[in-house]
Amino acid sequence: MTRVRVDLNISLDGYSPAPGTSPDNPMGEDWGPLVQAYTATRTMQSRVFGDTTGRGTTGIDDRYAAAHFDGIGSQIIGAAMFGLHSFPDDPEWKGWWDDEPPFRTPVYVLTHTAPRPSLVMKGGTTFHFRNAPIEDVLAEAVTAAGGLNVCVGGGIGVARDFLRAGLVDVLHVAIAPILIGHGNRVWDDLRGLETTHSVMSEVAESGTIHVTFTR
Amino acid sequence: MTRVRVDLNISLDGYSPAPGTSPDNPMGEDWGPLVQAYTATRTMQSRVFGDTTGRGTTGIDDRYAAAHFDGIGSQIIGAAMFGLHSFPDDPEWKGWWDDEPPFRTPVYVLTHTAPRPSLVMKGGTTFHFRNAPIEDVLAEAVTAAGGLNVCVGGGIGVARDFLRAGLVDVLHVAIAPILIGHGNRVWDDLRGLETTHSVMSEVAESGTIHVTFTR
Numbered sequence: 334m335t336r337v338r339v340d341l342n343i344s345l346d347g348y349s350p351a352p353g354t355s356p357d358n359p360m361g362e363d364w365g366p367l368v369q370a371y372t373a374t375r376t377m378q379s380r381v382f383g384d385t386t387g388r389g390t391t392g393i394d395d396r397y398a399a400a401h402f403d404g405i406g407s408q409i410i411g412a413a414m415f416g417l418h419s420f421p422d423d424p425e426w427k428g429w430w431d432d433e434p435p436f437r438t439p440v441y442v443l444t445h446t447a448p449r450p451s452l453v454m455k456g457g458t459t460f461h462f463r464n465a466p467i468e469d470v471l472a473e474a475v476t477a478a479g480g481l482n483v484c485v486g487g488g489i490g491v492a493r494d495f496l497r498a499g500l501v502d503v504l505h506v507a508i509a510p511i512l513i514g515h516g517n518r519v520w521d522d523l524r525g526l527e528t529t530h531s532v533m534s535e536v537a538e539s540g541t542i543h544v545t546f547t548r
Numbered sequence: 549m550t551r552v553r554v555d556l557n558i559s560l561d562g563y564s565p566a567p568g569t570s571p572d573n574p575m576g577e578d579w580g581p582l583v584q585a586y587t588a589t590r591t592m593q594s595r596v597f598g599d600t601t602g603r604g605t606t607g608i609d610d611r612y613a614a615a616h617f618d619g620i621g622s623q624i625i626g627a628a629m630f631g632l633h634s635f636p637d638d639p640e641w642k643g644w645w646d647d648e649p650p651f652r653t654p655v656y657v658l659t660h661t662a663p664r665p666s667l668v669m670k671g672g673t674t675f676h677f678r679n680a681p682i683e684d685v686l687a688e689a690v691t692a693a694g695g696l697n698v699c700v701g702g703g704i705g706v707a708r709d710f711l712r713a714g715l716v717d718v719l720h721v722a723i724a725p726i727l728i729g730h731g732n733r734v735w736d737d738l739r740g741l742e743t744t745h746s747v748m749s750e751v752a753e754s755g756t757i758h759v760t761f762t763r
Contacts (some may be wrong), residue, residue, distance in 0.1 A: 346735035347562050357746060419745065510747040510759060514739030520561035524729030532725040534757050536749045542757055544560065 335475050336482045336502040340401045340494045341519060342368045345542075348516035349489040352413075363513045370539035371507055374398040374497040376404050381435045393537035397507060406481025407474040408436055409467075411491035425464065427452055428461075436486075439477045441470050443491060460536040467494055489517045497522055504530070507544040550713035551697045551717040554707045555616045556734060557583045558721050560757075563731035564704040567628075578728045585754035586722055589613040593628070596650045612722060621696025622689040623651055625683075626706035627659040630675065642667055642675075649673040651701075654692045656685050658706060682709055704732045712737055723757040747748050 343349050350363035372379060373473035375389030376398035389395065412418055421425040428434060429511045450460040474483045485495045495501050504517070504526070530546035537543060558564050565578035586753060588590060590604030591613035619628065627633055635641040643649060652672035663677040678685045687718070689698045700710045710716050719741070745761035 346738070501673045510749055511742045512735055512738050512740065514735075520727055520729075522729065523561070523727050525727065532755060534725055534751045534755060536757075538749055540749060541746060542607065542751075542759070543747050544757070 335406070335433065335478050335480060337471065337475075337495065337500055338405075338482050338503045338505070339402075339485045339495065339501050340397075340505045341487075341492060341507070342491065343508055343519050344513045344516070345508055345510050346512045346514065347440055347518060347520045349519050350513065350516045354401050361516075363516060365515070366511055367509045370394050370537065370541045371398060373539075376402065381457075390539070392539070393535060393543065394507070394539055394541055397505060397537075397543050401484070401505070404481050405438055405484045405492075406478025407439045407441065408486050409441045409443065409470060409474050409491065409495075410486045411488045412442060412446075414486065414488045414491070415442045417442070417444055417446070421446070424449065427454065427476045430458075439474070441474050441477075443467065443470060467498060467500070469490075471495075471500055486542060489519060491520070493521075496526075499529070502548050504546040506544050508526075508544060510540050510542065550621070550693050552686065552710065552715055553616075553620075553697050553718045553720070554700045554705060554706065554710065554716050555612075555720045556702075556722070557586055558723055558734050559728045559731070560569065560723055560725050561633065561727045561729065562733060562735045563728050564727065565731045565732050575597070576731075578731060581726055582745060584700045584751065585609050585724065585756045586613060586759060588754075590619065600700045605754070607754075608758065609722070609749060609754055609756055610694075612752075612758050614722065615729070616699070616720070619697050620699045621693025622652055622697045623701050624685060624689050624706065624710075625701045626658045626703050627657060627661075629701065629703045629706070630657045630658055630662070631717070636661070639664065642669065645673075646668075649700075655701075656689050656692075658682070658685060682706075682713060683717070686710075686715060704734060708734070708737075714744075717763055719761040721759050723753050723759060727756065 349362045352361050358499035373390050374395035375391050376395050378384040381478050398488040414495055416426055434457040442460055442462045444462050444464050450500050465517050485492055524547055530548040532546055534544045553574055565576045572750045588605050589610035590606050591610050593599040593604035595617055630643050631641055649668040653733050654674050657675055657677045659677050660677050663679050667675040741761055745763040747761055
């Protein structure tokens with residue numbers, strides 16, 4: 334059965350960092366400390382950073398990183414995550430990820446502008462651009478997933494849209510035990526999520542607190 | 549060495565419930581679910597609710613509940629927690645706790661009004677009323693503690709005053725895995741607390757996430 338998953342990296346005070354404006358540090362100064370333990374995992378080193386030597390941590394953080402990629406049949410991301418807001422006038426822009434993005438599935442990019450033609454990338458990723466209600470895009474993504482799961486990949490605004498609409502079956506938050514004091518507030522308008530989903534928490538060797546809401 | 553401790557019960561979205569206005573439910577509707585696992589502990593059943601039969605849970609939550617009471621030599625609370633705001637004109641008001649309050653130490657009550665005479669209660673509790681800067685009251689509480697610890701007991705506004713002033717050595721938060729969506733925001737203005745304190749987290753059998761900042 335297809336399930337809709339959201340995985341987020343957040344701070345103990347409930348923030349996802351707001352992206353910075355520096356080209357050298359597009360995710361902002363708080364992103365590094367927040368995802369440090371996650372990017373150190375063997376799964377992330379291999380899947381996202383292309384390491385082929387088996388480097389990376391293999392504990393609880395890695396188990397969650399692997400679960401993030403496991404059984405994903407299609408993905409949905411926002412226009413900003415793809416880079417449409419940063420490069421609105423470049424019809425040749427193909428995202429931040431080079432010729433072979435780490436998604437390796439169909440990826441539906443939500444946009445409020447006129448959709449572009451789909452982009453077939455190396456390694457199994459195809460970007461489709463959709464200007465449509467999230468429910469309609471999700472229906473298309475579910476079909477494309479062919480019985481596997483749909484990952485709503487971010488940014489945080491897109492993830493929150495799906496959460497508020499009650500469309501998410503599994504929400505996993507990796508909480509770094511740091512207080513960053515500002516950014517995008519993750520939890521607003523989600524009162525009572527524990528009444529529709531069950532909750533399971535565990536602490537990784539790194540100190541990261543993994544909380545998973547499942548229905 | 550005397551350490552200054554704060555113990556808080558908060559929600560996953562970082563709130564301490566705002567007290568309600570109903571006399572039947574003075575702590576508000578969210579307080580019950582938030583502290584359910586904590587009040588179920590053997591320590592709380594014994595220390596706060598007077599159970600003498602050994603009833604209550606004995607796992608990780610109980611270990612934290614016991615640590616809360618362990619080695620406390622004096623305590624500091626706000627006027628609202630004592631009830632001065634609810635009964636400002638009753639000079640006979642002696643707090644919410646009956647003749648034998650569960651504190652069993654000197655308790656310094658912060659007030660912005662004219663101090664009242666100290667109240668000697670049964671069981672070792674004496675209430676002292678102080679209209680003075682928190683640093684001065686803390687110095688007096690440290691002396692009264694006689695080498696034991698000082699507990700800053702709440703409400704949340706008083707705890708946050710001490711945290712923001714850098715006066716807290718141990719902050720323990722018991723995070724219930726629920727989203728309540730409103731109340732008093734616990735984490736504001738505490739960015740970087742993990743740089744002055746070390747952080748340790750663990751998950752209790754109840755699902756409560758215990759996070760402790762220590763310096």
